[in-house]
Amino acid sequence: MSSHTSDSPRATTRTVLDEGDISRALTRITHEILERNRGSAGVLLLGIPTRGVHLARRLAARMSEVEGTTITAGSLDVTMYRDDLRLRPARALEHTDIPVDIDDRVVVLVDDVLFSGRTIRAALDALGDIGRPRAVQLAVLVDRGHRALPIRADFVGKNLPTSLVENVKVSVAEVDGADDVRIVGEGDA
Amino acid sequence: MSAHVLRDALVLGERRADILIEDGTITALADSLDAGDAREVDATGLIALPGLVDLHTHLREPGREDAETVLTGTQAAARGGFTCVHAMANTDPVADTAGVVEQVWRLGREHGYCDVQPVGAVTVGLDGTQLAELGAMAESVAKVRMFSDDGKCVSDAVLMRRALEYVKAFGGVIAQHAQEPRLTRGAQMNEGELSGILGLTGWPAVAEEAIVARDVLLSAHVGSRLHVCHVSTRGSVEILRWAKSKGWDVTAEVTPHHLLLTDELVRSYDPIFKVNPPLRSSDDVAAVREGLADGTIDCVATDHAPHPMEDKECEWSAAAFGMLGLETALSVVQLAMVDSAMLSWSDVARVMSTVPAAIGRVEAHGRPLAVGEPANVVLYDSGASRQWRSDDTASLSRNTPYAGRELPGRVVATFLRGRPTVLDGELAEVPV
């Protein structure tokens, strides 16, 4: 969820996934989720704001198509559970929307980039305060490595080895006007 | 006794001369004096003024020796260029008997830094119900001529009338603290836009003006002397201007802080700016400056009001009213009046020495700088400038509103009857 928007002149930017790649990745993840859980019954998709929410909605739309039912994705803001609150200015909360009771369901968390794992750690804590899911799974569009916690994704759109000085920028049409994933290089640090 | 020659002083800021002081008297005043073995004081570029006279000082002794004593208060006075201060009566016990005023008078003499002229209370215990023994205080060694319940208003019209009448017998004057008590119950700051925003109970200008108006009429009616303490509003200035145009025997004072500071400072809620009467609007400040410049207001008086830190380091409404003023008075008058070309230095001598001495009927003070006159002199460096510090004071208290402010000028030397009480800006040893 890096929020770099302007590229400095020295920045080296390279597109690693385009609109078609993202679409195919999401379709594949949809099928993997359905396969793993033997259908959509008892599955709840929860996106982590901002872009994770839109990705979750797209997964829900694809699932609805495959299953022939209406599946709605929710959102889970993890701000209040973060471990870096004292390191940065207070920030606005994003919307949390849990459409159904999570008890005894399989919650699939959806985020755009998996990096240190701290966001997912916060999300697991947040879930624990809301209820007791039967299982929690994680779907991400990009796994860029460099984990700082024992967390791994169940469904990955693309594994993307990166350097720590690089930034991964995911754009989704709903927020950014277009779909792509770019690596922004050292010059933009 | 000692002799001093003040070399190259600017007398009243106008004329360059040497001033020879011998045995408490100015014995010569001319260019390039042959001063014999008199001690030389380099006064080059320094303004020589007659020793300043304050009509309104709170020395706190007896009763609040934790805030100020006659010794520390007169030391502060000397550092401010004063040679005579009028000690207000609101001590504990109140200065409402000959015994208390004589004690205060004597303490001033014994310490030797500045003459202390006690002000007697108008009513017993400042209670506003029964006249104090004004005649006994007038006949005491302190020769009290000014009477005031300062801190409280003589609000009862009949009592005020009687007091004005009674003091005619010995040339006394009633100095009124003009504050209508019912209109100022619980009042905390000037009533205006800001008091409404800050949620502090307003102190309307009319509470002062109503009393000033009543008292000038009373004074005219009984043909006695009225002095109005710490005038702070435009309305008061206008009433006084009218009274003076009628030829009535009314005088008035303004404090240095009311010449400079406005109620905007209260936005900080810092009680260092809490004072009675309250700091007023910039329009009122302009009016009291004009009044002082055109003679409607006769003099400057400090209302030096020491308070211990604990009475100021607290929430606004719990804090005491009052601010220090003796050591900063001349600098503030320079900043507000001289640097703005509203007064000359000879005007300053008039409003800070000659006129207050005349109002208080102290004969040895407020005299011209001339041969044969008592050697009460202050040397002042108007070109100096310094950032004021609250601990740079002889007062026991620290409640100056000017801490951190750049103020012009510096008192270099003060002579009381020929003896230096301040030299090189430092308190001198005064032999007891």
Next chain:
Amino acid sequence: MIRHLLSSADLSKDDAVLILDTAEELLSVASRPIKKLPTLRGRTVVNLFFEDSTRTRISFEAAAKRLSADVINFSSKGSSVSKGESLKDTALTLQAMGADAVVIRHGSSGAPHRLAHASWINGAIINAGDGSHEHPTQALLDAFTMRRHLGDLDGRRVTIVGDVLHSRVARSNALLLSILGADVTLVAPPTLLPVGVDSWPVQTSYELDGALDKADVVMMLRVQGERMNDAFFPSAREYSRRYGLDTRRMRRLPEHAIVMHPGPMNRGMEITADVADSARSVIVEQVTNGVAVRMAVLYLLLSGSTDAESTEAREEA
């Protein structure tokens, strides 16, 4: 975001909206099985109440506890405060205890301002009502309640009725609501409007009836009967006849308008019982919303660092 919350006037429109939006998200915490967030774990919030106000204190206490802060209540009754300990010494004590935030209620206008600016204490200062100055969190919860019923407050008409002169709630509301774009009308007898009110960003009126027809919100202020002893008005009866909200007056309000009161109410004085208990009255809801709004204020003042965003934090995805 500001460091202390002393006055509604300290808030920019963006700050105010951020607080209200945050409160909106936090409101749902009250309906969860675990009504607690770990956000302020390890931080200490002191409720320093020099004046009795059980409702406000409990509201702040609940807010702080729902954010997992440690709460210390320091009330005037039976403590060193009532034994004449100065504000300064109390502040130094709290500083030594490591208070991250001090929620202060004080009878003297400006006391929170003194705590925030006298360098006795480092923590964030939150004004929970000072003298007749301000009560900004009350104004925030009022605005929050209005927004839930009316949507965006821009252009909405709010009529505030009663003892504006002595009311910290009126001051804070007038300032905050105009920051949020609402049109505020203060209605009171001339004796109970502050000098200089014409410079406030509000309209004023001496007449209640004319200020009802187009009002989206009517807020009734508590009027103390003792005020009549000071000649602010002739009698309680005359006051309630001229400025009280009864059923007849309530009928003049538009269909969607709501009735508010910061409490505690003087039923029969400024508001009749049937109005207070009517469907238009959102008075009970104001209490619920108070906790969410105070959570938002505590979160926004306490969680962030005042330093620029650290590189580490920025890279964390």
